Amino acid sequence: MEKDNIIAIDLAKSVFQVCKVSPRGKIIYNREVSIKRLKELLVKETKSLVAMEACATAHYWARYAERAGHQVKVINARIVKGFQTKQKTDKNDAIAIATAAPLEHIQSIRIHSVEEQAMQSTERARNFSAYSCDCSE
Template sequence: MSKTTIISLDLAKKVIQVCKVNPYGELLFNKAMSPQKTKDLLANSPPCVVAMEGCASFHYWARVAQSFGHEVKGMAPKKVKPYISNQKTDANDAIGIAIASTQLGMTFCQVKDLSQQNIQTIQINRKWFDRTITSLGNHIRALCFEYGAIITLGKKSLRQAIIHFISPESTDLPEQIKPLFMILWQQYQTTEEHYKAVTLQLKQWVTQSEPCKRLMKLEGVSHIGAAGLLR
């Protein structure tokens, strides 16, 4: 067993299962706590190992634990699963996390600092906007095709066609349905604007990141590529 106290956290939104094991492998307690009480426990505990699964909110709680001098050990859920005995409950999960953190050869997640997490969050949402633009464009094309109005591939073709279809003089679409296509087209344009704004924001963050600056010195690595390579 570990030569230090282990506090394992089974993370959740409203209630966190907290398991504390002493250096001799004895279970001191295993109970559900509110996020605030969990913070208080970490703040008032001597430096120890804080073990968690690398799931939602891991990086936040890892930084909280590190701010109080604790060593954080984050693990992929699939790495923890073999050490969870009996049926799956929050209490059993917390014990399994504590056990897994002591195993030889266990691999641990790198804790992202706030700057790294900000870049990752912007990058994820940039991709989401990009997928949404494609999905919405395909949706508009499919609806037009149902009325025999064909739009070829490409954003330029979509823009030219839909502006024509929703115009008062066009008879390609029924007048009753044109207001709907106007809404869809406005949503498409708004999403494009958001995508461009987020892309600009990502470039600004990358420019301020020292690790990203070093990555951009590599041949062929741009702002977007550096953000993707940053871990």
């Protein structure tokens, strides 16, 4: 992990903030990319540590990065917040993710398979409908 670049991704709906950091901690770039460009970047980049905050789409992107040959670390958003040094912006969030990622004591969240995510969404839908049911009839 120490000799690889770090690619930190602040996930969003259509435009992602990607921060690439060298093994020595120097920011190579920190820019916005589209979905298509992010997929291309992950495929073309040399083996790196790809890090992102845990969110709804993190498992999809983590699986994608793993298939492209990268090591992946999905970090709890509460942990990343502790590494922010400036106001909350996409650029600063990506830097905070890049700062937290190489640290050994920062645990990665287990990446769910497509099947696990499907079961989880089904379970949540069942629980939601059970609580929102109007049973007064």
